[in-house]
Every structure is written in structure tokens, then in C-alpha cells.
Amino acid sequence: MPLDQKAAGRTPRRLLTSLAAGERRRLGLAVLAGSVAALLIIAQMALLAWLVSRLLVAGDELASLAAPFLALAGIQLLKGVALYAQETLAQAASRDIRARLRAELLDHLAALGPVRLASRHSASLANQLVEQVEVLDGYFSRFVPQLRLAVLSPLLILCLVAWLDWLAALFLLLAAPLIPLFMALVGMGAERLNRDQFAAVARLSGHFIDRVRGITTLQLFGRRAAATEEVQAAADDYRRRSMRTLRVAFLSSAVLEFFSAVAIAVVAIYVGFGLLGYITYGPSPELTLFTGLLVLLLAPEFFQPLRTLSQHYHDRAAALGAAEGLVGLLEETPDPVRRQAADSPVGESLVELEGASVTYPGRGRVLGPLSLCLAPGEVLVVTGPSGAGKSTLLQLLAGFVGPGSGRRRLAPGIGLAWMDQRPLLVQGSLAENLRLACPEASRAQMHRALVRAGLGELLAALPEGLDATLSERGVGLSGGQAQRLALARVFLSQAPLVLLDEPTASLDADSEACLVEVLAELAGEGRTLVIATHHPALMALGTRRLVLEAGQAEEGDHAPHG
Numbered sequence: 001m002p003l004d005q006k007a008a009g010r011t012p013r014r015l016l017t018s019l020a021a022g023e024r025r026r027l028g029l030a031v032l033a034g035s036v037a038a039l040l041i042i043a044q045m046a047l048l049a050w051l052v053s054r055l056l057v058a059g060d061e062l063a064s065l066a067a068p069f070l071a072l073a074g075i076q077l078l079k080g081v082a083l084y085a086q087e088t089l090a091q092a093a094s095r096d097i098r099a100r101l102r103a104e105l106l107d108h109l110a111a112l113g114p115v116r117l118a119s120r121h122s123a124s125l126a127n128q129l130v131e132q133v134e135v136l137d138g139y140f141s142r143f144v145p146q147l148r149l150a151v152l153s154p155l156l157i158l159c160l161v162a163w164l165d166w167l168a169a170l171f172l173l174l175a176a177p178l179i180p181l182f183m184a185l186v187g188m189g190a191e192r193l194n195r196d197q198f199a200a201v202a203r204l205s206g207h208f209i210d211r212v213r214g215i216t217t218l219q220l221f222g223r224r225a226a227a228t229e230e231v232q233a234a235a236d237d238y239r240r241r242s243m244r245t246l247r248v249a250f251l252s253s254a255v256l257e258f259f260s261a262v263a264i265a266v267v268a269i270y271v272g273f274g275l276l277g278y279i280t281y282g283p284s285p286e287l288t289l290f291t292g293l294l295v296l297l298l299a300p301e302f303f304q305p306l307r308t309l310s311q312h313y314h315d316r317a318a319a320l321g322a323a324e325g326l327v328g329l330l331e332e333t334p335d336p337v338r339r340q341a342a343d344s345p346v347g348e349s350l351v352e353l354e355g356a357s358v359t360y361p362g363r364g365r366v367l368g369p370l371s372l373c374l375a376p377g378e379v380l381v382v383t384g385p386s387g388a389g390k391s392t393l394l395q396l397l398a399g400f401v402g403p404g405s406g407r408r409r410l411a412p413g414i415g416l417a418w419m420d421q422r423p424l425l426v427q428g429s430l431a432e433n434l435r436l437a438c439p440e441a442s443r444a445q446m447h448r449a450l451v452r453a454g455l456g457e458l459l460a461a462l463p464e465g466l467d468a469t470l471s472e473r474g475v476g477l478s479g480g481q482a483q484r485l486a487l488a489r490v491f492l493s494q495a496p497l498v499l500l501d502e503p504t505a506s507l508d509a510d511s512e513a514c515l516v517e518v519l520a521e522l523a524g525e526g527r528t529l530v531i532a533t534h535h536p537a538l539m540a541l542g543t544r545r546l547v548l549e550a551g552q553a554e555e556g557d558h559a560p561h562g
Contacts, residue, residue: 011327012320012323012324012326012327013320013323015323015326015327015330016136016139016319016320016323019097019100019101019136019140020097020140020144022096022097022100023093023094023096023097023140026089026090026092026093026096027089027090027093027140027144027145029085029089030085030086030087030089030090030093030145031086031145031148031149031152033082033083033085033086033089034082034083034086034145034146034148034149034152034153035149035152035153035156036082037079037082037083037086038149038152038153038156038157038305039156040075040078040079040082041079041301042156042157042160042298042301043075044072044075044076044079045294045297045298045301046294047068047071047072047075048072048297049289049290049291049293049294049297050068050290051065051068051069051072052289052290052293053288053289053290053293056289057288057289057290086145087141090140090141090142090144090145091141093140093141094136094137094140094141095137097136097140098133098134098136098137098140101133101136101326102129102133105128105129105133105326105329105330106129108329108330109125112332113399113400113401114395114400115395115400115401116332125329128325128326128329131322132322132325132326133322133326135318135319135321135322136319136322136323138312138315138318138319139315139316139318139319140319142312142315143309143312143313143315143316143319146305146308146309146312147309149305149308149309150305150306150308150309153301153304153305154172154176154302154303154305154306157172157298157301157302158172158173158302160298161295161298161299161302164291164294164295165283165284165286165287165291165292165295166282166283167270167281167282167283167284168267168270168271168295168299171263171266171267171270172263172267172299172302175259175260175262175263175266175303176263176302176303176306178259178263211227211230211231215227256306256307256310257307260300260303260306260307263299263303264299264300264303267295267296267299268296268299270284271287271292271293271295271296274287274292275287275289275292348375348376349373349374349375349409349411350374350375350376350410350411350414350496350497350528351372351373351374351397351408351409351410351411351414351497351528352372352373352374352407352408352409353370353371353372353373353396353397353403353406353407353408353409354371354406354407354408354409355368355369355370355371355405355406355407356368356369356370356371356372356396356403356405356406356407356408357369357370357403357404357405357406358389358392358395358396358401358403358404359404365404366389366392367389367392367393367396367548368403368405368406368552369405369406370393370406370552371406372546374397374497374528374530375528376496376526376528377526377527377528378528378529378543378544379523379528379529379531379541379542379543379544380528380529380530380531380542380543380544380545380546381531381533381538381539381541381542381544381545381546382394382530382531382532382533382545382546382548383532383533383534383539383545383546383547383548384547384548384549385549388548388549388550389548389550390501390532390548391501391532393530393532393548394418394499394501394530394532396408397416397497397499397530398416398418398499414496414497415493415494415495415496415497416495416496416497416498416499417437417489417490417493417495417497417498417499418499418501419483419486419487419489419490419498419499419500419501419503420500420501420502420503421483421501421502421503421504421505423482423483423485423486423489424436425470425477425482425485426470427469427470427471428469428470429464429466429467429468429469429470430446430450430459430462430465430466430467430468430469430470430485431443431446431466431467433470433485433489434446434449434450434466434485434488434489434492436489437489437490437492437493438489438492438493438494441492443466445492446466446488446492447459447466448491449488449489449491449492450485450488452488452491452518452521453484453485453487453488453491453518454484454487454514454517454518455481455484455485455488458481478511479508479511480508480510480511480512480514480515481511483503483504483511483515484514484515484518487515487518487519487522490522491522495527496527496528497527497528497530498522498527498528498529498530499530500519500529500530500531500532500533501532502532502533502534503515503519503531503533503538504516504533504535504537504538512535512537513537516535516537516538516541519531519538519541520541523541529541
């Protein structure tokens with residue numbers, strides 16, 4: 001079952017549990033390797049206590065104990081291998097969990113579509129896909145395996161100590177619950193702090209991106225200093241939240257270290273006074289140097305898994321804070337109508353709408369009911385006042401939204417190209433921007449597409465050619481050049497259906513004329529064009545005209561192509 005469906009109605013804890021279940025085998029092997037390391041530590045301490053006892057009590061020569069010393073070194077080596085295996089397996093499991101989660105999130109965003117995502121800031125989404133997913137690494141690679149080892153390892157040591165001296169085991173047993181208790185108390189506050197921290201960094205990302213994108217406008221209106229102060233204030237708020245989270249983490253570690261040190265000290269006092277004969281209660285008179293030293297050596301190892309778990313407990317708090325935001329994103333359900341497979345159209349049509357309408361929550365019906373049939377090679381011009389539903393019609397034809405009623409039919413395997421007045425340009429090379437439409441395009445094909453789109457002179461003027469770097473959103477290109485670059489992507493895509501939403505808006509007269517000429521060439525290739533426009537030159541390209549008024553359609557006169 002896809003992760004977005006499983007996450008519906010789930011809490012952050014259930015999401016993390018379901019993710020860990022997908023890597024149960026490797027996480028289990030990591031715990032097994034950690035358990036082997038714990039057994040080797042017990043063997044190492046027992047051998048060390050035996051060697052000290054033989055040297056000090058039995059008076060054995062050091063040379064006669066060469067074999068046990070070699071065994072001690074061998075145990076140390078095997079323990080290192082076991083710990084390495086534990087770390088490697090846990091890291092591999094965490095890596096695959098994060099990759100799977102990130103892929104599911106991307107699929108979920110694609111299912112939501114651009115219309116449903118319009119209310120979310122791109123910086124916030126990027127923060128969730130990168131930072132919040134990456135935060136889960138510590139939870140799966142360190143906390144989850146250590147949570148099981150924190151039960152198994154102390155239990156093994158407690159059983160051995162109880163066999164050696166039940167009174168010392170009682171001291172350990174009484175002190176052990178204090179560490180989980182304080183971990184739980186600290187964890188409740190740390191989880192809330194991490195959640196607030198993630199919300200703050202998401203807001204900071206969006207705030208910073210908005211100010212960078214609007215820096216020109218801010219300079220024109222003399223608001224650059226005020227915007228800088230706003231960004232500094234937001235960054236300072238994030239700094240304070242981060243320090244508050246770290247303060248809680250360090251304070252909790254100090255408290256847990258204190259209680260474990262006190263417990264170890266109590267065991268050491270008991271063993272020391274027992275060996276000196278000052279304690280005669282219970283098994284104390286039977287203490288020997290070997291048993292007393294072994295109990296004393298095992299006492300820190302008894303608390304070590306719990307202390308390690310407490311060190312990784314902030315990983316759990318951070319993961320829960322991140323998972324809450326991810327659950328909120330995954331619970332945003334895609335349009336069920338949009339996700340349905342479209343029927344095949346009747347005849348040779350590319351797209352058919354049959355009584356289709358689009359309804360938005362809070363706005364009611366914004367388009368339709370509308371019936372429309374697009375044949376190959378047609379150029380449909382859609383006109384109407386602002387807010388009449390032109391962009392919604394294009395979104396419906398593209399499949400970004402689904403019809404609330406009626407039907408939408410698509411030819412099997414149809415591809416489409418989308419172009420509006422603000423083409424998507426990313427920071428990267430010219431070739432990387434072109435490959436957004438056709439990843440397998442060769443450099444020769446990209447060069448021809450740019451020349452056809454009227455960018456041949458620009459390409460020749462660039463020293464790096466196709467490797468020339470563009471800034472985010474095409475900063476450095478004029479509006480006309482950005483539109484022609486988007487047209488070059490349309491040429492590369494070879495899509496039979498091309499949807500254009502006000503492609504000449506905000507362009508100067510020369511850029512408009514060039515764009516209209518290139519679109520006329522595109523229409524002459526036999527592709528189906530749907531153009532939402534008010535521009536007379538673009539309207540003259542149409543073979544059909546559709547007039548929208550308050551979401552209702554009126555078929556205009558057929559116009560000659562040209």
C-alpha cells in the first residue's frame with residue numbers, strides 16, 4: 001500500500017513505526033550484531049577479572065598468561081567487528097528508509113498536482129523533502145537499534161551479576177528505572193521544542209526566498225533595510241529555538257550521567273566494603289577478588305546501553321517533530337477524480353470533455369458544464385474576461401484538476417506540453433533547463449530547438465553555449481527570451497497537445513511578434529494548440545474560438561488558420 005494511503009489518519013509515531021517495519025530484517029540484524037558485541041564485552045570483562053585474580057591472588061607469572069592475554073586481544077577485535085556490523089546495517093536500513101520515504105513524498109506531490117500545491121510555499125516543501133526527511137536518519141540508524149539493545153544488554157549483565165552476587169544486582173535493578181523515567185520526562189518537552197523548531201525553519205525558508213525573489217521591488221521602494229531586519233529577526237528566532245533544544249538535550253544528558261555515576265559508586269562501595277569484611281549481610285562474605293572485580297567492571301557496562309539510548313533520545317524527539325509535518329503533508333488527499341484513469345475518446349480526438357465542470361471548495365463551480373472535442377492539428381483560442389475560467393479549463397485539459405461532474409477523455413499515451421506567462425526556469429545550465437522537457441535530448445537537438453525558438457543569436461553570444469548558467473527563475477534573461485526558451489522545450493518535447501496560458505503577457509511588442517511567429521510555426525507542425533489569450537495576433541492563429549463567461553462556454557466562429 002502506498003505510504004500516503006497508509007499515513008491517512010496516522011500519528012507521527014505510527015508513521016515512524018510503519019517505516020521501520022519495511023527494514024525489519026536489517027534492523028534486526030543490527031540488533032543481533034549489537035547483542036553479540038554485548039556478549040563479547042561480558043566475556044572481555046570476565047577474562048580481565050580472571051587475569052587480575054590470577055596475577056594478584058594466585059601469584060601466576062605473567063609469561064604463563066600469554067594465551068589469555070591473546071584471547072583478550074582477540075575478543076577486542078571481534079567486538080570491533082560486531083560494532084562495525086551493527087553501525088553498517090543500521091545506516092544501510094536508514095538510508096533505504098529515507099530514500100523510500102522521499103520517493104513516496106515526491107509521488108504524493110505529483111498526485112496532488114500543481115493546483116493543490118499552490119497554497120504551499122516551495123521553500124517549505126523543499127525543507128520537508130530534504131531537511132525533515134534527513135532528520136529521520138538518527139532515529140532509524142541509532143535510536144531504534146539502541147532501544148532494543150538497551151533492554152537486551154542490561155538484562156544479560158543483570159542475570160550474570162545476580163548469579164555472582166544478588167545484592168549487587170539489586171542495587172543495579174533499583175537504579176535502572178531512573179534513567180528511562182528521566183528520558184520520558186525530558187522527551188515530552190524535547191518533542192515539542194523540535195516540532196516548533198521545524199515550523200520555524202520552514203517559515204524562515206519561505207520568508208528568505210520571498211525576500212530574495214522580491215529584492216528588486218524592495219530596492220525600488222526603499223525597503224531593503226527593513227527586509228534585512230525582518231530576515232535577521234526570523235533567523236534570530238530560529239537561533240533561540242535551536243539553542244533551547246540543545247539546552248534540553250545537554251541538561252538531560254547531565255542528569256542521566258549523574259544518576260548512573262551514583263549507582264556505580266554505590267556498587268563500588270558495596271564491593272569494597274564487602275571485600276574488606278565490613279559488610280556481612282547476604283552474599284557479601286562470599287565475595288572474592290574475581291567476583292567483586294567482575295561485578296565492578298560490569299556495573300558501568302550495565303548502564304552504558306541506557307546512557308547511549310539517552311544520548312540518542314533527542315534523535316527520537318527530532319524525528320517525531322519532523323514526522324508530524326510529514327504526516328500533515330501526506331494526509332492532504334489528492335483530488336480523487338483527478339487520480340482516476342481517463343476513458344479513451346471516441347474517434348480520433350485527442351481530448352474530449354463531456355458535460356465536465358470544476359468546483360472548488362468555498363468558491364463553488366468555476367467552470368462548466370462544458371463539452372469540448374479537440375482533434376489533431378486544431379488551434380483552439382480561448383478568450384474571455386479575467387476570472388472567466390480560462391486557466392481552469394487548461395488545468396482540466398492537462399489533468400491538473402479533475403471534473404467534479406461529467407467526463408474527461410484522453411487519447412491513450414498522449415503527452416502534453418504546458419507553457420504560461422511565467423515559465424519555470426531553474427538554476428543550472430541552459431542544457432539542464434531544456435532537459436526538463438526531454439531528458440534524453442542530445443546537444444544537437446537542443447541547439448536546433450533554440451534556433452527554431454529564435455534564440456540562435458543568444459546562444460552564439462554565450463561563451464559557454466549550452467553550458468551557460470542561468471540563475472533561479474531565469475534571472476538575466478528578458479521576458480521574451482524566457483518565453484522563447486520555454487518554446488524551445490515545447491519543440492523538444494514533441495508533445496501532440498500544447499497548452500498555452502497567456503504566453504504573450506508582460507512582453508514588449510518585439511518579443512510578442514517573435515513569439516507569435518514561432519507559435520504559428522508550431523501550429524503548422526500539426527500539433528493541437530489550446531491558447532488562452534486576449535492578444536489579437538494569437539487569436540488570429542486559431543481555427544476555432546471558445547468564449548468563456550463566468551465559467552460558461554460559447555463556441556465562436558471558426559477562424560481561418562494563419
